[in-house]
Amino acid sequence: MPYCYAYARPALTVDCVVFGYDAEALQVLLIQRDLEPFIGKWALPGGFVRVEETLDDAARRELREETGLADLYLEQLYTFGALARDPRERVVSVAYYALVELFSHPVRAATDARDAAWFPVADTPPLAFDHADILAVAHARLRGKVRYQPIGFELLPEKFTLTQLQRLYETILDQPLDKRNFRKKILGMGLLVELDEVEQDVAHRAARLYRFDAATYRRLCERGFNFEL
C-alpha cells in the first residue's frame, strides 16, 4: 500500500451513460460485471480515475477499454457522492453521458466486463450500485438538452431522413410531433443540408436524405442564434 495520505480519501470513479437509438427506442449501453462487487450484474461502463489523467480522459479511456467505443459525443453529467453508493468503501463517481450512432459502432466486451450490450432505456435489467439513479438523471438531462442544443444528430447516421429525425425527437421527448410543423421548423433553421440522395431499399417512395451542417451551426451561434426544439 504505497500511497498514503494524512486524511482518508474517497475513491474517485467515472461512469458513462452511453445512449444509442435504433429506430425503435432509446437504448443504453451496459456491461455485465466480471468483478466483485455485483459480479454478473449489469452496470454502466466506468472505473477508477487515475491520478495523472483528467476526468474526461478517464471517461473516454474506460469506454474504450470496456466497450471498444471511441470518438463519441461525451459530456459531464453530475457527480454522485452518496455515502453508501459502493458497498466496499466510500466512492465518489463523476458521471458522464455520451451519444453514439448505434449501428456504425459495434460494441465488444473487454477489461473487467463479461459482456457488453444495448438495452432499451425503458427496460433495463436491475443495475449495480446506484446506476439506475445515474441513468435516470442522464435520461432527464438528454430530454431537456435535446430541445435547445442540436445533439440529437449524434444519435443518427450522418445522412438521415426528416422522418427519422422526427421519430428520434418523438422518442426522446416522449410526445408526438406534427409532421408539417416539425419540417417547417427544422428546415427553417437552415442547419440541414439537403443531399442529392434518397433512402435505399424501402418498399415505398424513398425519402430525401439530409445532413446536419455543424459549420453553419457554429457560425450562427456566434451571431447569437439559439437552436430550439
Add this chain to the structure above:
Amino acid sequence: MPYCYAYARPALTVDCVVFGYDAEALQVLLIQRDLEPFIGKWALPGGFVRVEETLDDAARRELREETGLADLYLEQLYTFGALARDPRERVVSVAYYALVELFSHPVRAATDARDAAWFPVADTPPLAFDHADILAVAHARLRGKVRYQPIGFELLPEKFTLTQLQRLYETILDQPLDKRNFRKKILGMGLLVELDEVEQDVAHRAARLYRFDAATYRRLCERGFNFEL
C-alpha cells in the same frame, strides 16, 4: 500517514460560488485565504470532502465554517478535474453554486479565511486556483437557469416589488426588459401573491409588495407547468 491505498488517489474538494444581489449588481462571496497555497489571495469558499460526508454536506459545512452562511439554495454545478488545478498535487473539485439574499445573511470570515466579502461578479480580484473558470461556469449556469426555473427569488427578500424583480432579471440576463410586458408575463403565471403591503421609506409612490408562492409553483409543476422567462 495512516491512510494508505493500493493506488494513488486524487484529493477531493468542494468549492462554492455564492451569488448575492444588492440592487446594483450581481455579487459573489469570496474569502481571502489564510493558508498556503495562494495565501492572501481571494478564492471561492471550499475545502476537502470528508470521507464520511456527502458532497452536498461538505459544501454546506465549508460554507458554514468559512463564511457563516447556512440555509441557502445550493446546487451542484460541475466537477473540475484539470491536472494542474492545484500546485500541490492532483485535486478534483466538485463545484456548487448558491443563491442567497445578501442583506439578511451577514457573512463573517472564519476557519482558514482571513476575510470574507462580497464582490461584483463583473469585477472580482484575481482568484486563486482555477476559481475564475469556476465562477465563469457558475455565472453562465445562473444566466441560463434563471430563464426556466424560478430561482431568481432566492436572491431577493421574501417580500419584493415587481420593479426589484425586473431589475434582478435585467442584471442577470444583462438586457433591458419592458416594464409592462414583464409584469404581464410574471403576473400571468400566477406564482406571485399580491400582499397588502407596500414599500416603506421611499421618496415617491410606494410600490406594492409580492411574494413568490412556492406551494402553487410545486402544484403547477406536477401538472406540467413550465416556468419561462
Add this chain to the structure above:
DNA sequence: CCAAAAGTGTTAAAACTACACCCATGA
C-alpha cells in the same frame, strides 16, 4: 393497383413586441 410513407399550405389562435401617459407620494 395496392400499400406505405413522402411531401406539401393555410388558417385561426395565441404570444410577443413596441410603445406613452396619468397617478400617488414625499420632499
Add this chain to the structure above:
DNA sequence: TCATGGGTGTAGTTTTAACACTTTTGG
C-alpha cells in the same frame, strides 16, 4: 408643486397549432 418611480392597455406582428390530401415507389 415638483421630482420620482408606480401602475396600466392596445395594436401590429410573429409564432404556434391544427389539420388532409396528392405523389411516389416497390411489391
